[in-house]
Amino acid sequence: MAQKTMIQAxxxxxxxxxxxxxxxxxFGEDVGKNGGVxxxxxxxxxxFGEDKVFDTPLAESGIGGLAFGLALTGYRPVPxxxxxxxxxxxxxxxxxxxxxxxxxxxxxxxxxxxIRAPFGGGVHTPELHSDNLEGLIxxxxxxxxxxxxxPYDAKGLLISAIRSNDxxxxxxxMKLYRSFREEVPDEAYEVPLDKAAxxxxxxxxxxxxxxxxxxxxxKAADNLAKENISVEIIDLRTVAPLDVETIIKSVxxxxxxxxxxxxxxxxxxxxxxxxxxxxxxxxxxxxPIGRVSAPDTIFPFGQAENIWLPNAKDIEDKVKEIANF
Amino acid sequence: MxxxxxAIDFKKxxxxxxxxxxxFQILDKEGKxxxxxxxxxxxxxxxxxxxxxxxxxxxxxxxxTALNRQGRLGFYAPTAGQEASQLASxxxxxxxxxxxxxxxxxxxxIQHGLPLSQAFLWSRGHVAGNLYPExxxxxxxQIIIGAQYVQAAGVALGLKKRGSKNVVFTYTGDGGSSQGxxxxxxNFAGSFHGNAVFFIQNNGFAISxxxxxxTAAETLAQKAAAAGIPGIQxxxxxxxxxxxxxxxxxxxxxxGNGPVLIETLTYRYGPHTLSGxxxxxxxxxxxxxxxxxxxxxxxxxxxLTEKGLWSEAKEEEIIEKTKxxxxxxxxxxxxxxxxxxxxxxxxxxxxQPQSIKEQIAIYEAKESK
Numbered sequence: 001m002a003q004k005t006m007i008q009a010x011x012x013x014x015x016x017x018x019x020x021x022x023x024x025x026x027f028g029e030d031v032g033k034n035g036g037v038x039x040x041x042x043x044x045x046x047x048f049g050e051d052k053v054f055d056t057p058l059a060e061s062g063i064g065g066l067a068f069g070l071a072l073t074g075y076r077p078v079p080x081x082x083x084x085x086x087x088x089x090x091x092x093x094x095x096x097x098x099x100x101x102x103x104x105x106x107x108x109x110x111x112x113x114x115i116r117a118p119f120g121g122g123v124h125t126p127e128l129h130s131d132n133l134e135g136l137i138x139x140x141x142x143x144x145x146x147x148x149x150x151p152y153d154a155k156g157l158l159i160s161a162i163r164s165n166d167x168x169x170x171x172x173x174m175k176l177y178r179s180f181r182e183e184v185p186d187e188a189y190e191v192p193l194d195k196a197a198x199x200x201x202x203x204x205x206x207x208x209x210x211x212x213x214x215x216x217x218x219k220a221a222d223n224l225a226k227e228n229i230s231v232e233i234i235d236l237r238t239v240a241p242l243d244v245e246t247i248i249k250s251v252x253x254x255x256x257x258x259x260x261x262x263x264x265x266x267x268x269x270x271x272x273x274x275x276x277x278x279x280x281x282x283x284x285x286x287x288p289i290g291r292v293s294a295p296d297t298i299f300p301f302g303q304a305e306n307i308w309l310p311n312a313k314d315i316e317d318k319v320k321e322i323a324n325f
Numbered sequence: 326m327x328x329x330x331x332a333i334d335f336k337k338x339x340x341x342x343x344x345x346x347x348x349f350q351i352l353d354k355e356g357k358x359x360x361x362x363x364x365x366x367x368x369x370x371x372x373x374x375x376x377x378x379x380x381x382x383x384x385x386x387x388x389x390t391a392l393n394r395q396g397r398l399g400f401y402a403p404t405a406g407q408e409a410s411q412l413a414s415x416x417x418x419x420x421x422x423x424x425x426x427x428x429x430x431x432x433x434x435i436q437h438g439l440p441l442s443q444a445f446l447w448s449r450g451h452v453a454g455n456l457y458p459e460x461x462x463x464x465x466x467q468i469i470i471g472a473q474y475v476q477a478a479g480v481a482l483g484l485k486k487r488g489s490k491n492v493v494f495t496y497t498g499d500g501g502s503s504q505g506x507x508x509x510x511x512n513f514a515g516s517f518h519g520n521a522v523f524f525i526q527n528n529g530f531a532i533s534x535x536x537x538x539x540t541a542a543e544t545l546a547q548k549a550a551a552a553g554i555p556g557i558q559x560x561x562x563x564x565x566x567x568x569x570x571x572x573x574x575x576x577x578x579x580x581g582n583g584p585v586l587i588e589t590l591t592y593r594y595g596p597h598t599l600s601g602x603x604x605x606x607x608x609x610x611x612x613x614x615x616x617x618x619x620x621x622x623x624x625x626x627x628x629l630t631e632k633g634l635w636s637e638a639k640e641e642e643i644i645e646k647t648k649x650x651x652x653x654x655x656x657x658x659x660x661x662x663x664x665x666x667x668x669x670x671x672x673x674x675x676x677q678p679q680s681i682k683e684q685i686a687i688y689e690a691k692e693s694k
Contacts, residue, residue, distance in 0.1 A: 051486065057516050062475050062509035069479015072423075072464075073487065092506075096469055097476070104465065106452045107672040142673050165675040194678045241678040 009151035013158035028080030064093025084119035085128030099142035120173035132263035138240035149214035156191025196243040202232035209260035219312035258290035287325035356627030403595030409621035410561035410589040424463040425495035442657035474510025481519025500531020518583035533607040549586035561589030592616035
């Protein structure tokens with residue numbers, strides 16, 4: 001065990017799987033010698049060779065196609081899209097091709113591809129680096145979207161994603177890369193896909209969230225505890241498909257819920273969470289379902305992130321509103 | 326006032342580039358050899374087999390069109406006119422080579438091992454048409470124009486990494502050469518020196534849009550230069566030329582030298598697809614007639630007849646055999662079980678998430694009623 005940042009946990013997971021499975025390939029723009037723009041693949045090429053960890057031309061669709069073809073020849077590709085705002089260039093390969101292949105070929109082919117990509121606000125990036133676009137992929141049947149919120153989960157979920165024979169989009173929030181450390185085992189371990197985690201137990205209200213908003217929710221819950229509001233926090237971890245069971249179990253216990261995301265209100269996966277709760281647990285609800293999300297504008301100019309991104313205060317206010325409804 | 330000289334002669338630059346991509350031809354439209362030195366090394370049996378495949382493809386096209394009109398087939402993209410381009414290139418493929426076809430490239434897929442009944446099921450829209458055994462190193466016809474190119478680049482790299490002597494073949498049309506994935510595909514394969522042969526079947530039209538509207542480039546083969554790979558334009562109505570060029574490209578790629586781009590100049594006699602396209606809106610009868618005279622079957626028939634390898638009786642025999650084969654395949658396709666939503670759901674993931682399990686149960690209950 002050692003104290004690690006999320007980015008170190010991710011590097012750990014990649015190293016573990018490169019070691020563990022000779023078919024694993026890590027590639028993308030500047031992931032080789034450079035070790036990635038965030039150092040996520042630092043040292044991997046030196047250790048595993050250019051055959052396993054390599055740079056590609058600057059073309060996201062080409063990277064997607066490369067992963068697709070490599071998977072068909074028996075490899076287990078772990079490509080990187082440098083920033084998830086660049087996913088538009090590779091939407092066809094991800095949702096038009098990878099997500100469909102198992103279905104369209106009646107289960108005779110599988111594509112064990114894990115696409116890693118950083119995203120998320122709070123670090124003043126230039127345009128189209130930080131956008132929360134998980135909702136786009138979440139709406140596409142046939143592919144999982146995984147978003148870790150801490151170093152321990154990041155390592156275990158990435159290992160599970162790489163070992164999965166189904167394609168996974170694995171999104172790494174940039175603000176979480178180095179903002180805190182956590183105990184992370186040195187050896188390889190899996191955190192199950194499709195399973196939400198109860199990050200904090202509570203009795204009065206459930207906050208369902210994911211990514212960087214988990215930390216904000218914890219901050220809010222600490223403050224709310226002082227006001228005798230006991231918050232249960234659910235970290236979705238796999239945001240598509242949803243672990244409805246865990247969500248409903250919590251809502252049935254607390255009878256109140258707030259869904260929190262960094263994405264704009266019309267984007268993300270919050271609306272899906274809300275509708276699942278409405279469909280399955282409306283009789284358990286003592287108040288309307290609250291939502292915290294970003295305004296329906298384009299992702300903000302760097303200097304305006306602090307007035308745009310949802311934060312602990314927004315969560316606190318919404319929780320109070322729903323708790324006191 | 327004296328005319329100012331342009332320091333750089335752009336006209337000359339362009340002319341020089343275009344001069345690098347002459348049309349490669351072996352058989353003229355009468356079936357006479359015009360390039361003796363390039364005649365590929367094919368045995369008499371192989372020549373007859375190639376002609377048989379081209380006749381088979383022509384019959385398949387005629388019957389598929391008829392079956393579509395009767396409502397016994399669904400989506401169909403006619404192939405008549407492209408037999409040399411499709412079958413002679415495919416003739417250079419090895420069994421374990423990979424094939425990434427476009428939606429018009431069904432004949433190659435069948436020659437590569439897809440049972441005809443499955444090709445018909447694909448046309449109808451039945452999953453059974455896409456159940457490919459591991460040994461069939463191919464993908465179903467690609468609908469997204471260009472996607473097969475970037476994917477082929479991935480296979481090309483995979484083959485290269487495994488030290489394989491096999492190659493991936495992929496096909497697009499003239500319109501497809503305008504796509505970003507077209508360029509990314511050849512550029513990636515070039516950058517990684519992957520084992521790939523890329524085809525542009527230039528039949529002059531992308532639905533109604535003439536080839537000249539796609540690009541100012543004089544040839545599509547010259548687009549290879551942007552990827553730094555060899556490009557060659559070939560008479561796509563000439564089976565010997567298409568075969569010779571493909572065979573050479575395959576050997577080049579299999580030897581680890583990287584990919585090749587081949588443009589075949591061809592024509593489709595029929596519409597773009599049978600889903601409502603009317604080529605008389607954009608093509609003249611004169612143009613059709615001109616290309617009919619270049620028909621690959623005419624010239625290859627003449628060539629083989631001259632050599633004493635082909636006869637009317639032989640051709641009749643192939644036609645009858647093909648018609649029988651098609652009848653049997655349609656009958657086989659008719660036997661496919663009705664598709665079930667619960668089966669679709671089961672094919673979404675290897676490990677089913679709760680949401681899918683839930684829906685399987687709902688649909689299985691519905692289906693058992």
